[in-house]
Amino acid sequence: MANFTKHEFDVLVVGAGGAGLRAAIESAxxxxxxxxxxxxxxxxxxxxxxxxxxxxAMRNAxxxxxxxxxxxxxxxxxxxLNYFRMAELHAKEAPDRIQELEDWGAVFDRTPxxxxxxRNFGGHTYPRLAHVGDRTGLEMIRTLQDKVVHMNAEIFxxxxxxxxxxxxxxxxxxxxxxxxxxxxxxxRAKAIVLATGGGGKAFAITSNSWEYSGDGQALAWRxxxxxxxxxxxxxxxxGMVWPLSVRGTLVTEGVRGEGGVLLNKDGRRFMFDxxxxxxxxxxxxxxxxxxxxxAEVAAGKRATVRRPPELLTRDVVARSIRxxxxxxxxxxxxxxxxxxxxxxxxxDIQRKLPSMYHQFKQLANVDITKExxxxxxxxxxxxxxxxxxxxxxxxxxxxLFAAGEVAAGLHGANRLxxxxxxxxxxxxxxxxxxxxxxxxxxxxxxxxxxxxxAAIAENLSCFGRSxxxxxxxxxxELQDMMQDHVGIVRxxxxxKTALKLLDEFEKRVQxxxxxxxxxxxxxxxxxxxxxxxxxxxxxxxxxxLERRESRGGHSRIDYPDYDKQFSKINHIIxxxxxxxxxxxxxxxxxxxxxxxxxxxx
Amino acid sequence: MSRSVLMKVYRGExxxxxxxxxxxxxxxxxxxxxxxxxIQATDAPDLACxxxxxxxxxxxxxxxxxxxPSLMCMTRMDTLDQSKPxxxxxxxxFPHVRDLVTDVSWNYTINKKIVPFTPRPxxxxxxxxxxxxxxxxxxxxxxxxxxxxxxxxCHVLRNHGKHEEFAGxxxxxxxxxxxxxxxxxxxxxxxxxxxxxVGFCNITKCCTEVCPEHIHITDNAIIxxxxxxADRYYDPLQMLFRVLGGK
Numbered sequence: 001m002a003n004f005t006k007h008e009f010d011v012l013v014v015g016a017g018g019a020g021l022r023a024a025i026e027s028a029x030x031x032x033x034x035x036x037x038x039x040x041x042x043x044x045x046x047x048x049x050x051x052x053x054x055x056x057a058m059r060n061a062x063x064x065x066x067x068x069x070x071x072x073x074x075x076x077x078x079x080x081l082n083y084f085r086m087a088e089l090h091a092k093e094a095p096d097r098i099q100e101l102e103d104w105g106a107v108f109d110r111t112p113x114x115x116x117x118x119r120n121f122g123g124h125t126y127p128r129l130a131h132v133g134d135r136t137g138l139e140m141i142r143t144l145q146d147k148v149v150h151m152n153a154e155i156f157x158x159x160x161x162x163x164x165x166x167x168x169x170x171x172x173x174x175x176x177x178x179x180x181x182x183x184x185x186x187x188r189a190k191a192i193v194l195a196t197g198g199g200g201k202a203f204a205i206t207s208n209s210w211e212y213s214g215d216g217q218a219l220a221w222r223x224x225x226x227x228x229x230x231x232x233x234x235x236x237x238x239g240m241v242w243p244l245s246v247r248g249t250l251v252t253e254g255v256r257g258e259g260g261v262l263l264n265k266d267g268r269r270f271m272f273d274x275x276x277x278x279x280x281x282x283x284x285x286x287x288x289x290x291x292x293x294x295a296e297v298a299a300g301k302r303a304t305v306r307r308p309p310e311l312l313t314r315d316v317v318a319r320s321i322r323x324x325x326x327x328x329x330x331x332x333x334x335x336x337x338x339x340x341x342x343x344x345x346x347x348d349i350q351r352k353l354p355s356m357y358h359q360f361k362q363l364a365n366v367d368i369t370k371e372x373x374x375x376x377x378x379x380x381x382x383x384x385x386x387x388x389x390x391x392x393x394x395x396x397x398x399x400l401f402a403a404g405e406v407a408a409g410l411h412g413a414n415r416l417x418x419x420x421x422x423x424x425x426x427x428x429x430x431x432x433x434x435x436x437x438x439x440x441x442x443x444x445x446x447x448x449x450x451x452x453x454a455a456i457a458e459n460l461s462c463f464g465r466s467x468x469x470x471x472x473x474x475x476x477e478l479q480d481m482m483q484d485h486v487g488i489v490r491x492x493x494x495x496k497t498a499l500k501l502l503d504e505f506e507k508r509v510q511x512x513x514x515x516x517x518x519x520x521x522x523x524x525x526x527x528x529x530x531x532x533x534x535x536x537x538x539x540x541x542x543x544x545l546e547r548r549e550s551r552g553g554h555s556r557i558d559y560p561d562y563d564k565q566f567s568k569i570n571h572i573i574x575x576x577x578x579x580x581x582x583x584x585x586x587x588x589x590x591x592x593x594x595x596x597x598x599x600x601x
Numbered sequence: 602m603s604r605s606v607l608m609k610v611y612r613g614e615x616x617x618x619x620x621x622x623x624x625x626x627x628x629x630x631x632x633x634x635x636x637x638x639x640i641q642a643t644d645a646p647d648l649a650c651x652x653x654x655x656x657x658x659x660x661x662x663x664x665x666x667x668x669x670p671s672l673m674c675m676t677r678m679d680t681l682d683q684s685k686p687x688x689x690x691x692x693x694x695f696p697h698v699r700d701l702v703t704d705v706s707w708n709y710t711i712n713k714k715i716v717p718f719t720p721r722p723x724x725x726x727x728x729x730x731x732x733x734x735x736x737x738x739x740x741x742x743x744x745x746x747x748x749x750x751x752x753x754x755c756h757v758l759r760n761h762g763k764h765e766e767f768a769g770x771x772x773x774x775x776x777x778x779x780x781x782x783x784x785x786x787x788x789x790x791x792x793x794x795x796x797x798x799v800g801f802c803n804i805t806k807c808c809t810e811v812c813p814e815h816i817h818i819t820d821n822a823i824i825x826x827x828x829x830x831a832d833r834y835y836d837p838l839q840m841l842f843r844v845l846g847g848k
Contacts, residue, residue: 103729
């Protein structure tokens, strides 16, 4: 019989990035006995990598802004596939959530009048991103971390959840293993909040770390929850492309927000050639107008002209860079040049973009105050994820909640930069509140030891076999396959091939062999994470195959345009006895009072 | 251009182990963490190391490379002398767990003892005002990525093992960030003097030297805290007033 330690909580939060910590703070503040488990150490979650800022219509830098404009921008950026209610709540509540961080000790950059400063970003009509240089995510996570340690919440570091349990159709617990010791823990809980982030590690070129294996989406789907909009993956236009070992590492959109321009190998500022019809009125028509915008913004003035086309939404910019490379006009290492050196003076660059300066200097031997960077698209963010109810963040499984990147709905087909950090705060809080309220009405569900032991046996099976594949090999090949067949541009044949190959990958994952002991064994840890990657990879490929159009973070070579029929539906993925099934669902109907903001777009 | 480098990597559990040799083919631009990952993917899938962001932002992959506390993800192989073997060892100041991983949980207990941020009342419009020139010095400390390299190198902890009494450079910088926060009204000086034992630091500046964020820990955090403690507790005039005032 397998050994495991039992714990009991009202609310179990899985993940300790912005959403998980914000959920735990809320849940504990409302009196629920709360635990947070995380795969890494506290304060290391993916949120620390967020650079540009958190979007909120605080009106500190431009008083023309409003929640309605933020709502409109979010819907427009999401190509109107967003769940409008989430976009509405997000736009309305984000300013309070940012202000609250300051009350907890965060030190944002300031406006001349002493308020939280806000910067411009792609797709946002006004300067809206509260920021700290280019390390906003670090500021946010440290603030939340220092808050949560003084709350009544128990913290389990370096702990991975592998199974969720249900009792009578409701969530009742989760199985975890400690990465440090390899020992198993059973968390019985009345409610569980998944805040595990995305799954970019299923792709070869990504800004995501090893943690991003899609655990939350996979756990939820296995537990019977629905996934939404899984075809939409954000390829951030600017990842590093050289040296190879840092390929994919993020280069903040803040570079373009501060005036950086994209050039092809001939020195042409090509973004002017790729302005979509729907955005024609939003961006500068000439270089002169774009330059004036930068000059005004750099001088701390309100912009009186339209923004440069480099600040179009991320999907547009990523596709444009790819098109330039395809046409043979790329940079030496297969990207585009991103130039800030000739646009801003060296001291501005070092002050506004210190970690970018540092990153390029140290990793690529490039001084960004003197030379252009080489950048190209990198898998960055999943718009899709667990389908949740906007107010409470509860999934379709009672007692199972989700917030942050693991959840879907807010961003539609494409996320605006800066809307992720505010998403974490707004819906992290709502999930913590929703879960603690739910837990008040529920009691702990009964769980049989046999069920837990079966799950443990499944986790240990890879040690038992004498032969089998190396998990690292399977992972690398899965990443290459997803990158090639389900990447930034897609086509029917390749998606069908991907789905067939995924059947094989699934068998290979079930048959990996792991050596060594359980304590801090990264090979075993990867073998566990691979099971999640298979689930999300299949969901992404399946939804991508069915959406026969191009929209936002989903581009089909065989269907290169918007399709009216698909503008009215979201794809929902369900679990039919272990088989992944997709259905199209009509978009929620936008109420009259919000319609005018949407139709303006 | 592919070539091989001899890596000597610490393998073992709970301090029992030694350096193992790995001959690793390397490519241009690789960092030490890439080499460790290559060893994992080929020779030793169970080689334990922490990492996350691989861009110097999370502070997870701290180790001692050729004896120097470093972030593996920001240490380029071409900055090291590849004609000699390159050693990679775990941090020495914390209890060893496995291979390159140490138990850094002590740091979290130290942080928990610090009185949290305590803001003054807000302005009438519900906002807080502070100016960039006021927050510049606080923001320097808040750049800290908690890699704990400063804790690792500090001889008060590393050689003298004063983990019970001394908070270490990381948390002195955190205390400084709170003490210098324009909105904060809590008084942490007694804790800085007796709980965190700022006096143990004798300003060798090793912490500043290893800080990957280039925070001037000694000059900008620790020395000002020492001055504040001296002003309150060791100023002879103030001491006289305290004696006379019966305090």
